[in-house]
Amino acid sequence: MSPGRNDQTAQSILSAAVSSIGSVGISRTTMENVANLAGIGVATVYRRFNRKDNLVQQAIRYEAEQLLKTVEQQVQGLSTVEEALTEGFVAFLREAHRRPLIRGIGDGNVVVGLPMIAQGGGMVIEIGREFAANIIAGFQAGGQLPEFDPKPIAEIFARVGHSVLLAPDGLISFDDPYTAGRVVRECLMPAIAAQAAAAGGPQGGAGGAAGGATGGTAAGGAQ
Template identity: 30%
Template sequence: MHTKATLFERVSAPDSGVLERLDADTLSQRIVTGAFDEIATHGWQRMTMHNVAKRSGLGRATVYRRFPSKDDLLEAVVLSEMRKYLAANAVARVGLSHEQDRIAESAAFAVEYLRAHPLLNRMLETEPETLVPSLTSSALIGFAREFIAGMWRQEIHGDEPITAERAQHLKAVAEIHVRLTLSFLVSQDSAIPLATGEDARTFARRYLAPLLTA
């Protein structure tokens, strides 16, 4: 099935029930962890449900009861990793009161976290034809955009109501951030210096922060 659709097309978050099932089911968490390790080691194409079961210390029947196919399992892996990234990104900005500082820290965290991510690095190295189209899927971009826009709205405006125009602006800037991050992840050859977290902070303060306050 993965040859007919990008890996993230089936992700329907933020209203997907996958994360809720993971939170409530420790066996599912073990399976997802096993799948992550298997993909990071051998790649998506070579991952088998049998090997995932072995890594999880569970029987294949248990794996298939919770995830009937590789696509179902991958959906859970993607959502789990995305949630970890977004949650950790939010923590990295705790204690920063100025919008520009929060955006700068978010950009620095993204560069350092994603470039060191074992699963992404493995697939970019061995299966770019599978991963790259998936990183630009509307499901993935939409999930990250809505999460970031909602986070910014709370950080900047709190519980105060905002206009529809302002809400749309936050979503637009959030999507720009998401698309830029994914672009730099896929193709690191750039005239923009982003080799270090401090490079990312400088770029964010100079180019990204003004968009949010425009």
Template identity: 30%
Template sequence: MVTSFEALLPEPQVDEVSVRILDAALAEYLDHGLRRTSVDEVARRAGLGRATLYRRFASRDELVQAVLVRESRRFFAAINDAVESLPTIAERLVEGFVVGLRTAREQPLLGRLLQSEPEFLLPFLTIHGGPAIAIARQFMADQYRRSPEYRANTEVDPDEFAEILVRLSMSLVLTPQTCLPLETDDDVRATARRYFLPLLKS
């Protein structure tokens, strides 16, 4: 069954050459950042000619976008794998928050860009963050609705509830300094149960 993140984020080209290019581009971005990485350097790292790269990705911006989409798909896949077998909305909420926060904290490219090129990344997560929030909100709301116990007549609107959690999660990733106990997965789990689950009451 197609999951919501697969519909929201179409998969980049997945032939062997395209995968080599995307892997090489990610490695270059991690080593040198986006601004200092050229198409020529990516092609060289992939062991390919510049023309071969451009046949798959028509511009530098298209290549950057393809890498970001692939990393985003991996992020949502990690959450989806963690929650899809859980039977209740509460369990899906708690584990999704735990895995999402941990994965975002450990995501190498996100960490690299936040540290070295925040001026590139931050607008897409703040003042121009509408599309990113919409994708994450739809993914989370879909997980809510797919729970076996979901009832359409609940007083909790899945989209509104999901947006609150998405915005809070983004804030914790971008500004990790907090008085909330979030050091370990168990801390995150306990915090989610204490403050998020009461919002689910109908």
């Protein structure tokens, strides 16, 4: 059972579930303590989410969507695809690190069992891919990039971000926006430039992407 997004009671339950899972983990989260955190009866929780695993799945998606909304707000108004993707990637890592449930998707203390790790990670990848693809599509609609399928590049964006969540001790760090920004400038932007050139679109769109890949300094990477 998946209640509608306009169901305020369901929103309260999901918020409470996110808080509980992030604090004590899935195994110690119960329908009863979620009900207590939400300030409602446990029967109401069961009416909206008939099983704990359903509640957990919906809570992961809910928190990932909240993360996406926050990141989208931070990239509004940026004038180039490089700026938007770089700031978006940096903001994604920063916000993910601040959210215990998202940060803990690969942590056995939060997510128990490989199926749930795969499922939670799949949701994060799906939402990250949608975010990056929408950014690219927006610049295509504005004539700054020619038409090509943005989803493969967006998939790379999402999977790199997800890998940082699973293994945060590598060279790409939550607290190093410059290094995180280099991933976009040096890896994703050349791919976008190549796609733009192959699409044979307007010179300004392809040239802008290529120039951003080699010489631009994005807002997120420079901080």
